[in-house]
Amino acid sequence: MDAIITAAGRNSRMIEDFTNLKMEPIHKLKLKIDDKPIIIHTIENVMKADIENITVMLGHFRDEIYGILDEYSMLDCVRIRENSNVDVALSETILNALSGCSDCDYLFMAADQPTISPETINNMINIYNSDSDKYNLVSVLARRKTGVLNSAEGLGMPFCCYGSLIYNYLKGANCNLNPILRNMIKDGVKFYGIEAVDDVELLNINHYSEYLKIKDIIEKSSGN
Incomplete structure (x- = not known):
């Protein structure tokens, strides 16, 4: 996968919050936990799971984020793809990522999810791979109900x-992800919700x- x-x-x-706090805005993916940027935590957790190849999709602030990946020696570990038009919704970003390479099993993850553990990722992968009809299945981190889901x-x-x-x-959606998932459920795509290993x-x-x-939860758990 x-x-x-x-x-x-x-x-x-995040920019609005920094402005209201009269602080210099910092891109949230650059904010540090245990002295390491959020995006690096996320990528490292994915790398520790049963994942073969990683593509990072860039758009807004691409130079800043590219710089972080370079600083932490990630450019040899991940493939970089970019939105030619940065002003697109999440659905278009994922569509661009899949362009020319949709015939594959994928984990889809946001770069601002440093709390998602390799164990939870592997649990999603294992449920997906063990289903006899996996090509009509979405294995997802459950937010409410777990098991077979009838709502997105x-x-x-x-x-x-x-x-x-x-x-x-x-295709042509240009929206956030949830409406896409709702349409998939309506069309009979099977959704299976995986319980989080930790509430964080x-x-x-x-x-x-x-x-x-x-930051406080993770650093306390790591003893920092």
């Missing part, structure tokens, strides 16, 4: 599915306060 990590967003909510409410990345399965749903995996980093909370 390969992985697509999206790092192409506008970072607008609250769902997003990370998830595993066959590239071609989601590819046609992405269910937390998002959209705002500065959320970053501080996750």
